[in-house]
Amino acid sequence: MPNRKAKLLKQQKGKCPWCGLSFHDWDVIEEDHIIPRAIGGKDEYKNLQLLHRHCHDEKTTLDLKEIRKKDHSKFLEKLSQFWNKFDWEWINDIPTFIGQKVRESDLTNG
Ligand SMILES: [Zn+2]
Numbered sequence: 827m828p829n830r831k832a833k834l835l836k837q838q839k840g841k842c843p844w845c846g847l848s849f850h851d852w853d854v855i856e857e858d859h860i861i862p863r864a865i866g867g868k869d870e871y872k873n874l875q876l877l878h879r880h881c882h883d884e885k886t887t888l889d890l891k892e893i894r895k896k897d898h899s900k901f902l903e904k905l906s907q908f909w910n911k912f913d914w915e916w917i918n919d920i921p922t923f924i925g926q927k928v929r930e931s932d933l934t935n936g
Contacts, residue, residue, distance in 0.1 A: 844881035
């Protein structure tokens with residue numbers, strides 16, 4: 827969408843927010859989601875920016891790290907939700923179910 831690009835370019839005063847340098851005719855310019863869509867960023871103007879291709883690559887690397895971190899904390903959140911469902915307490919440094927009976931079939935069938 828060249829219109830979108832032109833508008834963003836104007837909004838950024840012709841500069842790449844990543845490295846702070848102006849875009850030149852020979853630069854490859856790419857659209858970037860400031861907040862990656864993978865972690866809830868929207869496809870709208872205020873979440874878009876233009877970056878040099880090499881700057882975009884750098885940012886993507888960082889974004890992926892952020893996405894992985896987020897996935898990791900999502901995993902921990904799920905894990906703690908799992909533990910909250912059960913009555914359990916630490917016995918001899920082992921989390922031990924109390925109250926809720928764990929059937930043997932649940933354990934063997936994974
Ligand atoms: Zn740049």
